[in-house]
Amino acid sequence: MEQMDECCSTQLIDGDGSFNVEGLARFSKAVKLAECGLSYAVVSIMGPQSSGKSTLLNHLFRTNFREMDAFRGRQVATSSFADSMSQTTKGIWMAKCADIEPCTLVMDLEGTDGRERGEDDTAFEKQSALFALAVSDIVLINMWCHDIGREQAANKPLLKTVFQVMMRLFSPRKTTLLFVIRDKTRTPLENLEPVLREDIQKIWDNVPKPQAHKDTPLSEFFNVEVTALNSYEEKEEQFKEQVAALRQRFYHSIAPGGLAGDRRAVVPASGFSFSAQQIWKIIKENKDLDLPAHKVMVATVRCEEIANEKFAQLVENEEWCELEEAAQSGLVSGFGKKLSLILEECLSEYDMEAIYFEESVRNAKRQNLETRLLQLIQPAYHSVLGHLRSKTLDDFKDAFEKALKGGEAFAVASHDCTQSFIAEFGKGCADVAIKQANWDATKVRDKLHRDIEAHVDSVRAAKLSEITATYEGKLNKALAEPVESLLDAASNETWPSIRNLLQRETKTAVSGFTGALSGFDINDSTLDEMVANLERYARSVVETKAREEAGRVLIRMKDRFATLFSRDSDSMPRVWTGKEDIRGITKAARTASLKLLSVMAVLRLEEDADSIENTLALALVDTNNKKVTSVDPLASSTWEEVSAEKTLITPVQCKSLWRQFKTETEYSVSQAIAAQEANKRNNNWMPPPWAILALVVLGFNEFMTLLRNPLWLLVIFVGFLLVKALWVQLDISGEFRNGALPGLLSLSTKFLPTVMNLLKKLAEEGQTPTAPAPQRQAPLESNYGDSTQVNSDSASSNITSTENGVEHSSSLRQRQVQMN
Ligand SMILES: Nc1nc2c(ncn2[C@@H]2O[C@H](COP(=O)(O)OP(=O)(O)OP(=O)(O)O)[C@@H](O)[C@H]2O)c(=O)[nH]1
Numbered sequence: 163m164e165q166m167d168e169c170c171s172t173q174l175i176d177g178d179g180s181f182n183v184e185g186l187a188r189f190s191k192a193v194k195l196a197e198c199g200l201s202y203a204v205v206s207i208m209g210p211q212s213s214g215k216s217t218l219l220n221h222l223f224r225t226n227f228r229e230m231d232a233f234r235g236r237q238v239a240t241s242s243f244a245d246s247m248s249q250t251t252k253g254i255w256m257a258k259c260a261d262i263e264p265c266t267l268v269m270d271l272e273g274t275d276g277r278e279r280g281e282d283d284t285a286f287e288k289q290s291a292l293f294a295l296a297v298s299d300i301v302l303i304n305m306w307c308h309d310i311g312r313e314q315a316a317n318k319p320l321l322k323t324v325f326q327v328m329m330r331l332f333s334p335r336k337t338t339l340l341f342v343i344r345d346k347t348r349t350p351l352e353n354l355e356p357v358l359r360e361d362i363q364k365i366w367d368n369v370p371k372p373q374a375h376k377d378t379p380l381s382e383f384f385n386v387e388v389t390a391l392n393s394y395e396e397k398e399e400q401f402k403e404q405v406a407a408l409r410q411r412f413y414h415s416i417a418p419g420g421l422a423g424d425r426r427a428v429v430p431a432s433g434f435s436f437s438a439q440q441i442w443k444i445i446k447e448n449k450d451l452d453l454p455a456h457k458v459m460v461a462t463v464r465c466e467e468i469a470n471e472k473f474a475q476l477v478e479n480e481e482w483c484e485l486e487e488a489a490q491s492g493l494v495s496g497f498g499k500k501l502s503l504i505l506e507e508c509l510s511e512y513d514m515e516a517i518y519f520e521e522s523v524r525n526a527k528r529q530n531l532e533t534r535l536l537q538l539i540q541p542a543y544h545s546v547l548g549h550l551r552s553k554t555l556d557d558f559k560d561a562f563e564k565a566l567k568g569g570e571a572f573a574v575a576s577h578d579c580t581q582s583f584i585a586e587f588g589k590g591c592a593d594v595a596i597k598q599a600n601w602d603a604t605k606v607r608d609k610l611h612r613d614i615e616a617h618v619d620s621v622r623a624a625k626l627s628e629i630t631a632t633y634e635g636k637l638n639k640a641l642a643e644p645v646e647s648l649l650d651a652a653s654n655e656t657w658p659s660i661r662n663l664l665q666r667e668t669k670t671a672v673s674g675f676t677g678a679l680s681g682f683d684i685n686d687s688t689l690d691e692m693v694a695n696l697e698r699y700a701r702s703v704v705e706t707k708a709r710e711e712a713g714r715v716l717i718r719m720k721d722r723f724a725t726l727f728s729r730d731s732d733s734m735p736r737v738w739t740g741k742e743d744i745r746g747i748t749k750a751a752r753t754a755s756l757k758l759l760s761v762m763a764v765l766r767l768e769e770d771a772d773s774i775e776n777t778l779a780l781a782l783v784d785t786n787n788k789k790v791t792s793v794d795p796l797a798s799s800t801w802e803e804v805s806a807e808k809t810l811i812t813p814v815q816c817k818s819l820w821r822q823f824k825t826e827t828e829y830s831v832s833q834a835i836a837a838q839e840a841n842k843r844n845n846n847w848m849p850p851p852w853a854i855l856a857l858v859v860l861g862f863n864e865f866m867t868l869l870r871n872p873l874w875l876l877v878i879f880v881g882f883l884l885v886k887a888l889w890v891q892l893d894i895s896g897e898f899r900n901g902a903l904p905g906l907l908s909l910s911t912k913f914l915p916t917v918m919n920l921l922k923k924l925a926e927e928g929q930t931p932t933a934p935a936p937q938r939q940a941p942l943e944s945n946y947g948d949s950t951q952v953n954s955d956s957a958s959s960n961i962t963s964t965e966n967g968v969e970h971s972s973s974l975r976q977r978q979v980q981m982n
């Protein structure tokens with residue numbers, strides 16, 4: 163029973179020719195065939211029916227193939243009932259030989275003499291013979307001793323068949339044909355063997371051969387061996403001894419010099435099952451059997467299977483799964499090494515299993531497997547590489563910032579940091595690299611390089627703009643206010659001073675600026691451009707300021723006029739006593755204001771001389787020359803010799819500004835004149851001194867009379883009161899201010915009603931002094947809301963009174979003068 167288990171006898175192909183795939187798989191597994199590699203041999207037996215084949219195999223290899231019962235067998239062969247019994251072995255059976263090294267598989271074939279199965283079955287005989295020849299290393303040919311040299315020998319058709327089908331194998335396996343002569347007679351084997359070999363040769367010669375094998379000797383296809391056994395039935399003891407001796411020949415049969423030492427085209431044991439199946443399929447389809455091609459095919463299929471198996475194993479591999487997961491989330495230390503090891507293991511397992519298959523196929527499939535494995539792991543590799551890149555970039559940013567904060571020059575810091583971190587990345591790449599892949603990380607490194615450069619550029623740009631802003635701010639501070647004050651004090655020296663200031667400040671700023679940029683390793687042309695930009699900025703500050711001031715020129719002019727007009731050279735407020743030369747003062751003030759206009763009219767950052775001041779003076783102040791020049795020099799929107807960019811106020815604008823300026827300052831002048839005349843008049847209303855003297859001399863008698871008579875004094879006093887009342891009521895001094903005739907006319911019309919009115923009031927109120935010039939308050943009330951606070955002399959331009967404190971105060975002073 164133990165033996166039965168050990169040999170695992172299985173029907174490989176049944177009597178109908180169907181292949182027992184599952185049975186073979188079970189068999190292979192049971193005998194651990196796949197582990198054998200190339201160290202296995204296949205033996206099969208052919209021969210006439212009931213020639214004791216199964217008996218021989220069972221004795222030789224300790225198998226348990228079915229044998230015919232010795233007492234029923236051939237004697238009842240003719241009866242149809244006995245048919246099934248006489249043909250014991252159906253189809254092809256397979257078993258493993260017990261205790262023979264290397265692993266030897268044995269196949270027991272159905273008997274072949276054709277007598278029992280009829281014509282149709284010949285096909286099966288041929289097919290099974292071809293199958294046995296294609297698969298086996300050693301074929302035992304069982305034959306009766308008495309058939310040797312016989313014309314009608316039972317094994318002749320069998321041999322013919324063997325040789326014929328052998329031709330269909332494109333390349334022979336150099337199978338060993340071991341002729342086992344059964345029931346040997348007394349004739350010694352030495353005599354029998356040559357006869358048998360001759361028979362075999364004859365059959366070989368008579369077999370029709372394809373052109374390629376026309377002259378191929380039998381020995382090219384087969385090793386022919388002969389052995390003889392005594393009858394098992396009659397001389398069992400001798401039979402067993404001989405079988406035991408024969409068994410010895412099967413030990414190490416595949417070793418050189420062994421029974422199957424010459425065999426070729428061996429299919430690795432793990433491919434045996436598939437190979438046998440495919441061979442049977444091809445035989446059944448009656449196709450030619452190309453053994454080398456078949457071997458390649460088997461190798462292809464098997465290697466593919468092994469590769470798939472290994473690939474699936476790696477996909478499931480726990481270590482790999484962990485690595486893959488870790489790669490998604492971050493950098494994995496020793497990634498390359500670990501993964502390389504996993505791959506190496508997987509590939510070496512493949513190598514071990516596929517080692518006996520066709521080398522070219524094996525290698526191709528290995529390459530394919532490797533490619534697939536690498537494809538599988540590539541995303542993880544790239545992910546790790548990506549993490550490495552971003553980490554290196556972050557580290558670079560930190561280190562770079564630290565280096566800059568530490569006071570390192572920008573160019574040096576950027577160069578050093580870039581170098582060291584690219585090198586760091588290189589090291590990291592080596593750690594990530596997969597030994598089998600040889601993947602190029604250059605692209606990623608280039609990307610990192612680009613990222614680093616972009617970062618450096620952005621930091622540089624930020625720093626540069628910071629520095630530029632700092633120096634622009636400094637320039638702004640150094641230029642804006644001084645320029646404003648210089649322009650305010652417009653004089654001949656204004657623009658030279660501004661130019662000096664601009665030059666000086668620009669120089670200072672540029673030297674500081676270039677110093678600050680020295681660490682940035684900026685090329686000369688860029689540096690020049692940046693310096694030029696800074697210089698342009700400085701000019702733009704001045705220009706902006708000048709334009710701003712030009713926009714306020716009218717206020718400035720009026721301011722200046724008011725200052726010069728209402729204050730004397732000691733900055734003391736003027737008192738219009740009547741002695742002042744108002745015309746002269748006005749002209750001087752206007753000239754000074756015109757000077758301001760001419761200074762403000764054009765931007766003079768270059769030392770270009772221009773005649774604007776003259777032009778303005780001629781056109782606006784020197785009215786004497788006006789008749790000489792028929793064309794108005796200010797009727798233009800551009801100045802001669804001055805470009806439009808440098809023009810701050812165009813000639814036309816100058817003209818209109820001047821007109822406005824004059825209009826708004828005229829009032830002050832007329833007020834001054836009026837104040838002066840009033841002052842003069844206030845001082846002149848007393849009669850001249852000679853008249854007073856004549857009055858004293860001529861009226862001396864009358865005066866004495868009055869002194870002597872107090873009544874006259876009373877009459878004179880009352881009369882004085884009346885005249886005084888009339889004087890005040892009629893505003894005699896006011897009426898005569900505009901001339902004697904208009905005063906007389908006015909008085910004559912008002913005299914009578916006034917006297918009447920006076921007499922009427924006199925009784926009620928008596929004499930009340932009134933504020934001077936009530937008539938002149940009326941128009942002022944419309945200009946100013948509060949007529950009680952501001953009198954006529956305080957009136958000035960609406961514009962200037964609100965904006966110009968100086969002018970306003972000068973008006974007040976005029977008022978004070980008048981009141982005095
Ligand atoms: N004369 C003789 N008979 C033998 C010998 N060995 C076995 N037999 C007998 O031959 C008969 C057939 O034996 P098997 O071993 O079944 O023969 P087989 O060739 O396997 O027959 P099939 O499988 O039907 O083709 C049995 O009755 C055996 O006893 C032998 O050496 N000489």
Ligand SMILES: [Mg+2]
Pocket residue numbers: 215216217228229250251270
């Ligand atoms: Mg048998």
